[in-house]
Amino acid sequence: MADSFWDRHGLYGVMAEFAEPEELLAAAEKAYGFGYRKMDAYTPLPIEGLSDAIGFTRTFVSTFVLIGGSLGCMGGFGLLYWITKIAYAHNVAGRPFNSWPAYIPVTFECTVLLASLTAVIGMFALNGLPQPYHPVFNNPEFSARASIDRFFLCIEATDPSFDLVKTKAFLAEQNPLEVAEIEK
Amino acid sequence: MKVEELEALEKPAIDPGTDHIVGPGFTNATVTDKIANVALRPFRSTPMVWFLGIGIAFMLMQGLLIGSAWLFYKGVGVWGVVIPVAWGFAIVNFVWWIGIGHAGTLISAILLLLKQDWRTSINRFAEAMTLFAVAQAGMFPILHLGRPWLFYWLMPYPNSMWLWPQPRSPLIWDVFAVSTYATVSLLFWYVGLVPDLASMRDRATKLWQKRAYGLFALGWRGSTKHWTRYQMAYLLLAGLATPLVISVHTVVSFDFAISILPGWHTTIFPPYFVAGAIYSGFAMVLTLAIPTRKLFHLEDIITSRHLDSMAKVMLGTGLIVAYGYMMEAFMAWYSGQFYERFMYLNRATGPYGWSYLMLIACNIAIPQLLWLRSVRLNVPILFMLSLVINVGMWLERFVIVITSLHRDWLPSSWGEYHPTEFDWMIFAGTIGFFLTLMFLFVRILPAISIFEMREVLHHIKHRHEPQPAPGPAHGD
Numbered sequence: 001m002a003d004s005f006w007d008r009h010g011l012y013g014v015m016a017e018f019a020e021p022e023e024l025l026a027a028a029e030k031a032y033g034f035g036y037r038k039m040d041a042y043t044p045l046p047i048e049g050l051s052d053a054i055g056f057t058r059t060f061v062s063t064f065v066l067i068g069g070s071l072g073c074m075g076g077f078g079l080l081y082w083i084t085k086i087a088y089a090h091n092v093a094g095r096p097f098n099s100w101p102a103y104i105p106v107t108f109e110c111t112v113l114l115a116s117l118t119a120v121i122g123m124f125a126l127n128g129l130p131q132p133y134h135p136v137f138n139n140p141e142f143s144a145r146a147s148i149d150r151f152f153l154c155i156e157a158t159d160p161s162f163d164l165v166k167t168k169a170f171l172a173e174q175n176p177l178e179v180a181e182i183e184k
Numbered sequence: 185m186k187v188e189e190l191e192a193l194e195k196p197a198i199d200p201g202t203d204h205i206v207g208p209g210f211t212n213a214t215v216t217d218k219i220a221n222v223a224l225r226p227f228r229s230t231p232m233v234w235f236l237g238i239g240i241a242f243m244l245m246q247g248l249l250i251g252s253a254w255l256f257y258k259g260v261g262v263w264g265v266v267i268p269v270a271w272g273f274a275i276v277n278f279v280w281w282i283g284i285g286h287a288g289t290l291i292s293a294i295l296l297l298l299k300q301d302w303r304t305s306i307n308r309f310a311e312a313m314t315l316f317a318v319a320q321a322g323m324f325p326i327l328h329l330g331r332p333w334l335f336y337w338l339m340p341y342p343n344s345m346w347l348w349p350q351p352r353s354p355l356i357w358d359v360f361a362v363s364t365y366a367t368v369s370l371l372f373w374y375v376g377l378v379p380d381l382a383s384m385r386d387r388a389t390k391l392w393q394k395r396a397y398g399l400f401a402l403g404w405r406g407s408t409k410h411w412t413r414y415q416m417a418y419l420l421l422a423g424l425a426t427p428l429v430i431s432v433h434t435v436v437s438f439d440f441a442i443s444i445l446p447g448w449h450t451t452i453f454p455p456y457f458v459a460g461a462i463y464s465g466f467a468m469v470l471t472l473a474i475p476t477r478k479l480f481h482l483e484d485i486i487t488s489r490h491l492d493s494m495a496k497v498m499l500g501t502g503l504i505v506a507y508g509y510m511m512e513a514f515m516a517w518y519s520g521q522f523y524e525r526f527m528y529l530n531r532a533t534g535p536y537g538w539s540y541l542m543l544i545a546c547n548i549a550i551p552q553l554l555w556l557r558s559v560r561l562n563v564p565i566l567f568m569l570s571l572v573i574n575v576g577m578w579l580e581r582f583v584i585v586i587t588s589l590h591r592d593w594l595p596s597s598w599g600e601y602h603p604t605e606f607d608w609m610i611f612a613g614t615i616g617f618f619l620t621l622m623f624l625f626v627r628i629l630p631a632i633s634i635f636e637m638r639e640v641l642h643h644i645k646h647r648h649e650p651q652p653a654p655g656p657a658h659g660d
Contacts, residue, residue: 062420
């Protein structure tokens with residue numbers, strides 16, 4: 001079922017445009033209830049509950065950050081330990097080679113640095129950004145207003161239950177301003 | 185841009201008062217246009233004051249170029265630093281600039297976690313201020329190195345001499361703290377900008393503008409899946425930046441407090457430095473926000489509610505700073521230590537007594553006016569007060585650095601510090617550099633977070649007209 005007939009014929013999906021976020025949210029919930037899974041909603045501001053409505057719940061960003069932060073923490077402390085105990089062990093005012101309390105600030109900064117970098121790079125990587133081309137921008141209404149004040153729901157042609165006529169009819173029932181076919 | 189849009193740019197905005205964080209009648213589209221058009225307006229419709237301001241700032245910036253060129257050529261002797269005062273203007277300015285940066289992180293991270301919705305109109309602006317202030321701060325320790333071209337020796341890297349920095353020293357902690365802070369500030373600012381850059385890309389009419397904004401918008405399309413990950417990343421960044429901002433000024437205060445010099449070796453330093461940093465940072469946000477909102481008619485987005493709240497934060501942090509000064513005086517007496525007492529008396533009545541008196545006037549006495557609501561709502565007076573506090577916080581660092589160093593235990597090694605013209609030139613130059621960057625920022629990028637303003641409008645709408653929400657409840 002990977003490639004549907006419509007997908008093979010250059011169709012990305014069918015997109016409905018809404019004026020209000022509540023209408024989009026209701027439509028997204030109905031679409032999920034109707035059995036559609038491969039879909040995405042596009043909004044100019046984050047809308048609470050919308051990602052749950054389309055069945056997207058796990059972000060993995062926090063897992064990335066936990067890994068990044070732990071590596072930063074161990075790397076920061078490990079670096080200082082290695083410098084003062086192994087690579088360049090010198091007696092400084094009688095302090096022990098591993099004077100760990102003095103290493104806490106740098107360990108903390110390295111933790112924050114790596115955690116922040118993984119948060120940002122991980123988020124963009126999971127989002128697949130930067131992405132120079134995406135089919136949704138083929139809809140002129142989308143490229144003009146999706147980032148300003150309109151709300152869009154796109155059911156993708158790769159969805160097993162996708163059928164151009166039926167999906168269009170389904171979206172047209174959700175009180176949209178417009179329903180458009182999106183080419184790849 | 186259409187004629188009516190151009191006319192709208194000149195229309196004065198009405199401040200809706202302290203009860204509103206945004207003026208009436210805004211929709212997602214109009215708030216986008218209002219903010220985006222500050223940057224997207226044609227070159228010839230730029231206000232004349234903007235050209236005047238950036239012209240002056242750019243000229244000031246040349247002081248930095250000339251001063252540092254001469255410094256590189258001759259060495260740090262062109263400054264007034266001479267033993268016993270080896271830390272002069274460079275360290276004073278470093279601490280002042282980095283402190284200013286802290287308000288930006290406080291507004292964007294801590295107030296986000298505390299769900300303060302008034303932060304939205306000023307966070308972008310304050311984050312940019314942070315970034316540019318940290319850039320100024322970062323220059324000073326490097327200029328102060330003596331051999332600035334070897335600054336990379338501060339970083340632990342494998343080198344042919346197989347030498348490593350001394351990680352028990354707070355100066356090395358500083359390298360890590362400041363570079364991490366600069367990086368995280370940049371990340372925070374840029375991540376916040378991405379959805380707005382997408383709006384700018386879609387709003388821009390000229391192809392080159394579309395391309396320029398589009399390049400940095402990374403193809404953002406507002407997908408819900410993206411927003412979910414985005415919000416998670418943003419929240420985590422805020423959670424990481426909150427302890428970071430406190431750690432950075434703590435580490436800066438360790439530069440002083442870890443030493444054994446009277447006047448520096450105190451445990452009050454970390455909290456009092458952090459409070460002072462926020463104090464000066466909020467003063468700088470006000471110094472920048474008041475002219476900007478006037479110049480670009482943003483009074484209905486940066487309202488008296490914001491000015492009032494910022495003034496209250498200044499008052500609160502100012503009182504913590506006052507407590508710090510009192511504790512310094514108290515501990516000098518209570519410790520019973522001869523040198524501590526002498527240091528305090530010398531600070532208040534010695535050759536630099538004038539700076540201590542001015543410091544008390546600028547940081548403690550005059551800001552008490554902020555208790556009065558009428559003062560907090562009087563924009564010109566608030567602006568003047570913010571300048572006074574900026575000066576006061578600079579004097580605080582001057583007092584801490586100079587008066588503690590110039591007379592220590594041994595009277596035969598006492599000395600005085602006199603800044604030279606190159607000290608002043610480089611200091612003024614960084615102010616010019618900072619202001620040049622701020623002027624460019626408000627003219628090129630959305631100075632207010634557009635998508636977060638849309639969220640504010642969304643929440644306000646749901647608060648005022650409760651409707652049977654489909655699905656989970658919105659707002660809070």
